[in-house]
Amino acid sequence: MWKIPKTTEYPIYQQIIALIEIHIQDGHLLPGDKLPPERDLAALLGVNRSTLVHALDELSTRGIVTRKQGSGTRISEDKWGVFTGRKTNWRHYVSQGAFLQATPYLDKMKLLRSKAPDAVIDVASGELPVDLLPEITTPALSWQTFLSEESSEDVAGYKPLRATIQEMVAQNYHVTTNLDQIFITSGAQQALFLITQCLLTSGDAIAMEAPSYFYALSLFQSAGLRIYALPMDHEGVKLAELEQLYRKHRIKMVFVNPTFQNPTSLTMSAKRRQEFVALCSKIQVPIVEDDPYSLLTFDESEPPELLKKLDPDNVLYIGSLSKLMGSTTRIGWLIGPAAVVTRLAEARQEMDFGLSIFPQVLANHVLSDAAFGTHIGWLRKKLQQRRDALIKHLPESLQYDVPQGGFHLWCRLPQKDWKTRDFDIFLEQQLLVMPAFLFGIQESAIRLTFAKLDEADAPVVGERLRGILEDE
Known part of the structure; x- marks a missing residue:
């Protein structure tokens, strides 16, 4: 297991890195497994200890292993900071391919x-x-009626639905938008996917709350992005840690779920929201605000101000119906600058990920119904x-x-x-x-x-x- 060819093509420390990566990909080394002590492993590999330390330092920097003094070196159990975009070997495609396997x-x-x-x-x-699904009747529409509604659709989605969402966001959150800033998607995850594919580049660093359900989504690593943990306290994300991440890793975008956050149900305080958008504006890092739960408040008070309201130009806002009407309602929306909406809409069209007119017409009917x-x-x-x-x-x-x-x-x-x-x-x-x-x-x-x-x-x-x- 611990044999390296020692060719002259690559430095020995790189051959050690490749060997450990292969053992991880083949399942011989599992997350959490402890490597032999450095002195013993160097002897097994037949290399100097300094060469082995060089390799382990590189693996630690990539997030593939974790090293703690007194505890040894272990295969990492998480994916913070790991960059998978460079893996193109056919042998690794099944295990390391575009969408990573479930845990x-x-x-x-x-x-x-x-x-x-x-x-x-x-x-x-x-x-x-x-x-808990709504008991709202669907309209009696003929096939011809549905087809005729296609004339009201463009690459950004069904215009009447966009107008309804425009009105809903203004009424519930006091956020004013234009129709060309609203993009209909087949759920929140399609919006996230298009952001990662179109606005970011493989190798870019992003930050997300820790803990966060974002971490469980494979689409970030599938895009070759390096994800970094943004710790939270009782008021929300810690601003000092965000600035440190930006200085150290050149964070390109921050992903947050500030209202009834998943999994903690924490709601970012009004003061922290103000400070957060101010810092991101200062360091010129865009914010992606995912907001599936804000309408599901248990008291009569209004939802807290959206980050989108506090900084309309620097925030991409994502909403959806899945937590209000069930997961089969594959309707979401993204609100952002018109140029971003156009870019994402055109990219989706090029990918042939078009959105059917049927769920959009039905969603518009439901959202327009007083029973909603x-x-x-x-x-x-x-x-x-x-x-x-x-x-x-x-x-x-x-x-x-x-x-x-x-x-x-x-x-x-x-x-x-x-x-x-x-x-x-x-x-x-x-x-x-x-x-x-x-x-x-x-x-x-x-x-x-x-x-x-x-x-x-x-x-x-x-x-x-x-x-x-x-x-x-």
């Missing part, structure tokens, strides 16, 4: 769902369940009831902040030293949760999603959690 933990969850669907309780899925506002109010109440039912039965040893909106409850576990493999105990107890490592941080925490939780299952969730934590 083993997610694969185990999927298998458990299929094997024991009736025994499993799912507090991991972030989708809106069928019983009634549905949002009802949905807020149902989600709050499910949040309360879950919290009522949780073990006292869990620590959490009560979310004031959205879908998720971020729980800190009482034990402080959970490793990635330790979270398998939740699967063994047939309880599906989202561990912290899936969101890019190695902490003893889990995300519980109450949107799909049947209130009758809440006591069972509490019982299983209590059994897991008491066994530790």
Whole structure:
């Protein structure tokens, strides 16, 4: 396993790097595995220790290994800072190709769902369940009517829907936009995909909140981007850390979910929002604001000001209907400068990723219906009831902040030293949760999603959690 050819074509330290990368790609070295001590590994490879250290330093810089004094060198368990855009060898395409494979933990969850669907309780899925979908009738439109509506569509989407979104954003958030600044997409992820493909270049560095559901999306690394963790406190992203990341890695764009953030349900404070957009404007780093949950607030107060309102020119705003009407409603929108909208729309057309007229017409009907506002109010109440039912039965040893909106409850576990493999105990107890490592941080925490939780299952969730934590 530890043999290198020692050719004259490449320096020996580069051959060591290539050898370790191959072992990772072939599965001989897994995330978290510890390498032999430096002195022993140098002897196995037949090289000087200084040559080995040079190679390990390079691997550490790339984020492929982690090195801690007293703990040795391990294969990295995360992907912060890792740049995959340069991998073009055919041999690696299946394992390192355009869209990375799911993590083993997610694969185990999927298998458990299929094997024991009736025994499993799912507090991991972030989708809106069928019983919370809106009861809004669809219009009786003929095929000819749908086809005639195509005359109202251009590369940026169905014009009546764009006008409806324009009005909705003005009414709910007091943000004024022009139609040429609104771009209809088939969900938020298509907007993110087009941003990564069209506005960024392979090798660019971006920052995103840590923890963040963005981290779980393969599209960032698939675009060859290097992603860096932007730590948060109780008010939101830490500005000093953002400026340091910019100075060190030349961050090109920042991705945030500032309202009822996924997974923490944290809402960035008004003061931090002002400071955040001011700093990004100062260092000339654009902001991508993803906003799926802001309408799902549990009190009567207005949603906080959008970053888009605070700095219209420097923020790309993404909204969608999936958290309001279900994941099958593949309608989202991006609001940005007209030049950006045109670029993304033309790129989508070139990629032949056109958006069907049917969901756009139906979405416009739903958003224009007075019953939609009634549905949002009802949905807020149902989600709050499910949040309360879950919290009522949780073990006292869990620590959490009560979310004031959205879908998720971020729980800190009482034990402080959970490793990635330790979270398998939740699967063994047939309880599906989202561990912290899936969101890019190695902490003893889990995300519980109450949107799909049947209130009758809440006591069972509490019982299983209590059994897991008491066994530790």
